Amino acid sequence: MPRYFSERGNSHIEVIEKIHKKYGDRAKIQIQRTVPATGIMGLFGKVQYEYRGYLRTGEETREIQKSKDNEARAAILAVTGKDSIRSDEFVSKNKETTSLEDEKIGEVLQELKHLKDCLMLSASTPPPQTFPILSELSDILDKNDFEEDYISKLLESIKNTCNIADLDNRGYIHQLTASYIAKNVHFFRNDVDVKPRVVALVGPTGVGKTTTIAKLAAVHGLGDGSDVRIITVDNFRIGARAQIETYGKIMGIPVQIVDNSDELRKQIVLASDSNLILIDTIGKNPRDKEKFREMRKLLSVCGENTEIHLVLSATTKASDLRIIMEQFRLFNYWSIIITKLDETNHIGNILCALISTTVPISYLTDGQNVPVDIAIASPIRLLSKLKGLEFDKTVFAEQHPAPDLTAIWR
Ligand SMILES: Nc1nc2c(ncn2[C@@H]2O[C@H](COP(=O)(O)OP(=O)(O)OP(=O)(O)O)[C@@H](O)[C@H]2O)c(=O)[nH]1
Ligand SMILES: [Mg+2]
Numbered sequence: 001m002p003r004y005f006s007e008r009g010n011s012h013i014e015v016i017e018k019i020h021k022k023y024g025d026r027a028k029i030q031i032q033r034t035v036p037a038t039g040i041m042g043l044f045g046k047v048q049y050e051y052r053g054y055l056r057t058g059e060e061t062r063e064i065q066k067s068k069d070n071e072a073r074a075a076i077l078a079v080t081g082k083d084s085i086r087s088d089e090f091v092s093k094n095k096e097t098t099s100l101e102d103e104k105i106g107e108v109l110q111e112l113k114h115l116k117d118c119l120m121l122s123a124s125t126p127p128p129q130t131f132p133i134l135s136e137l138s139d140i141l142d143k144n145d146f147e148e149d150y151i152s153k154l155l156e157s158i159k160n161t162c163n164i165a166d167l168d169n170r171g172y173i174h175q176l177t178a179s180y181i182a183k184n185v186h187f188f189r190n191d192v193d194v195k196p197r198v199v200a201l202v203g204p205t206g207v208g209k210t211t212t213i214a215k216l217a218a219v220h221g222l223g224d225g226s227d228v229r230i231i232t233v234d235n236f237r238i239g240a241r242a243q244i245e246t247y248g249k250i251m252g253i254p255v256q257i258v259d260n261s262d263e264l265r266k267q268i269v270l271a272s273d274s275n276l277i278l279i280d281t282i283g284k285n286p287r288d289k290e291k292f293r294e295m296r297k298l299l300s301v302c303g304e305n306t307e308i309h310l311v312l313s314a315t316t317k318a319s320d321l322r323i324i325m326e327q328f329r330l331f332n333y334w335s336i337i338i339t340k341l342d343e344t345n346h347i348g349n350i351l352c353a354l355i356s357t358t359v360p361i362s363y364l365t366d367g368q369n370v371p372v373d374i375a376i377a378s379p380i381r382l383l384s385k386l387k388g389l390e391f392d393k394t395v396f397a398e399q400h401p402a403p404d405l406t407a408i409w410r
Contacts, residue, residue: 002054008035015051025061029053131167134159137177140388146348147318150355154180171390178391182379182400184355188335188362189403194305196229198268198277202295202331203311204324205283208339208365210240212311213280214247216363218371220276221253227274230255231267233298234282244280247370265301279306286327296330308333309362313340314350321353335362338377342366347385378402 005023009015012032019027035048056064134155141151158176159167166172190197199216201209213230221228230248232255234240241257248255256267264279271277279302284292299306310333312321325336336359338350354361364381367373375381379400380393 002057004052004054006050006052008048008050010048012049015049019051019053023055025064026055027053028056028060133167133170133173136170137173140386141177141348143346143388144348144386145318145346147352150348150352171392174389175391175395178383178386178389178396179399181351181355181386182383182396185351185379185382186354186358186360187377187379187403188360190307190334190362196272196274196277198279198302198306200279200281200299200302200306200308201311201337202281202299202308202328202333203283203337204313205285207283207311207313209283209311210234210244210247210280211368211370212337212339212363212365212374213244213278214251215365215371215374217247217253217276217278218251219374221251228253228276228278229267229271229274230278230280231264231271232257232280233259233264233295234280237282240282261298261301264298268302277302286324292327292330299331307335309335309337310359311337311339312350312353314338314344314347315340316349318349318352321350322356325353325357325359333359335360337361337363337365339365341385342373345387347382351382376402 005019005027007015007018007022009018019029029051031050031052033050033052035050137158138151138155141154146154154177157180158173162173162176166176201213203209210232213232217228217230230244230253232241232244234244234257244257245255247253256271258264258267268277279299281295281299284295286292299308308331310325310328310331312324316324336354336357338361341347341364361377361382363374364377365374380397380402383389383391383396384393
């Protein structure tokens with residue numbers, strides 16, 4: 001005498017799951033019907049789904065399992081094209097095959113089907129046309145130390161925007177690549193016209209802040225009679241004080257040393273009739289949060305129009321540059337100065353870091369000589385440092401002009 005069952009639920013899935021959970025493979029569904037909504041006169045009630053059936057005997061269930069196994073075997077043979085799998089190897093020795101094994105077979109089948117699809121796809125799709133220029137570009141960018149992610153993004157974009165004729169035109173692709181990189185970097189323009197212009201440099205230790213201050217002082221203060229002052233908050237290291245005072249003496253530019261907010265405020269007031277006040281700060285280890293905040297507080301007395309430039313060395317890895325840029329965000333820096341470009345042949349790292357920010361670059365330095373080794377950052381100056389990229393510099397400079405020089409170099 002078979003055992004019968006009847007289950008209800010709010011959806012077909014719900015009832016079927018219920019049945020499967022309770023009776024497993026033994027359940028044989030015979031009738032399915034919709035039960036009208038209950039509630040007040042059939043309103044506000046939910047329709048229910050009812051399934052009825054009986055439970056198979058053990059023998060019946062085993063038969064079904066066996067035929068499922070045979071189906072699975074046939075499917076595997078069809079996918080692999082082999083007929084060497086013997087049915088007795090494949091069919092579980094354990095006659096009481098559980099639904100867990102059933103699931104596993106299902107998973108294996110899925111994987112095999114996927115594999116088959118992939119094989120068929122690769123057999124039917126002709127190999128993508130390979131353009132020598134793309135591997136050449138990838139190589140050039142890699143040698144310049146661009147990050148892998150950026151290289152693939154750039155190549156993808158070139159593939160998507162260029163037709164076959166373009167991809168056969170080496171000069172065009174080199175030019176396009178230079179433009180693509182330049183477009184992603186921002187260049188500083190200072191539209192704030194204040195007197196005195198107050199410029200403060202912050203950054204990690206030893207990146208060249210003091211040397212850059214001396215270069216900026218010389219460029220602005222020598223020759224045209226512009227009135228420049230240097231204030232340094234680096235009063236703690238004997239060598240540092242001597243370094244900036246020596247520069248000041250050679251250039252005839254007054255240097256003031258301060259170590260607290262009051263003194264800094266006083267010196268700024270005293271220099272208020274000058275054109276440019278350059279503030280040199282101590283190199284900071286960003287992990288020293290306390291000192292970091294102190295320096296921020298100190299600089300806040302210079303006023304909100306103070307241009308804060310973060311100084312970064314071109315010899316630093318892209319990942320480290322990003323960390324430093326993030327750590328110094330506290331200073332709300334307006335721009336980035338890249339130093340020591342002469343010490344590296346690979347600027348992909350610095351470009352990748354600059355591409356990931358909207359903060360513009362203002363100056364580039366490429367040597368220890370004061371004042372000659374400094375220039376306003378411009379697309380052509382930066383991109384010219386890339387090795388192996390052959391683009392027409394005149395065309396490029398026209399397409400990517402330097403920022404208005406008078407704004408920051410006056
Ligand atoms: N090659 C090269 N060396 C540079 C450049 N700029 C600065 N330097 C050198 O880097 C070293 C450190 O320069 P500083 O100007 O003292 O660096 P700083 O950031 O003021 O250092 P701290 O005050 O200690 O944080 C010096 O030997 C500089 O001559 C550059 O553009 N190229
Ligand atoms: Mg210094």
